[in-house]
Amino acid sequence: MTKTNGFPLKIPFLADLGVQCTRMDKEGSEIELALETRHQNSWDMAHGGVLMTLLDVAMAIAGRGADPDGRGVVTIEMKTSFMAPGRGKLIARGLCVHRTSTMAFCEAEIVDADGKTVSRGSGTFKFVKRVPPQRAASGASDTGADG
Known part of the structure; x- marks a missing residue:
């Protein structure tokens, strides 16, 4: 059995x-990450990309949880504000507001x-x-979920 770390799908x-x-x-939703050295920037705190990943995933999981049809989601846009250094164990909580x-x-x-x-x-x-989008032949654009 594939380990999913509590997620509904293998990621x-x-x-x-x-x-x-x-x-x-x-x-x-709620997700957690115990920071390790590999997650840090040159100032020994969470790299901004790690924080953005946690926010993106917490929101995506919240969006999926709010859908009665059980569909997946793809990120269209996101805004991030960094307020304090991330150290130790981080907890991200997401909410679908609409x-x-x-x-x-x-x-x-977070x-x-x-x-x-x-x-x-x-x-x-x-x-x-x-259904993941299929790659188009070389030189052509990808076909998205709307086909």
């Missing part, structure tokens, strides 16, 4: 980072072990069927 990138999903339901038939509008926050806000984000996610 190799998140498994490689060590991200754990502890909650995904219609009320929101949903339409095709989009989820979500927010997420806190450290002391409950201090490290980063916040908001994003727009498009619902898609759980």
Whole structure:
């Protein structure tokens, strides 16, 4: 059986980072990451890309959890604000604040072990069927989920 770290699907990138999903339901999401040296920037704190990944995933999981049809989501856009250094164990919580038939509008926050806000984000996610897009022949554009 493939280890999914609590996620509903196998996501190799998140498994490689060590991200754990502890909650995904219609009320929101929660994921965790115990920072290691490999997650840090030159100032010995969480790299901004790691924080953005946590926010993106927390929001995407919240969007998926809010969809009664169980579709996947793809990120359309996201905004991130960095507020404090990320160190130790980080917890990201996501919430779907509005949903339409095709989009989820979500927010997420990352806190450290002391409950201090490290980063916040908001994003727009498009619902898609759980079929990865196929690569087009060389020189042609990719065909997305809408085909």
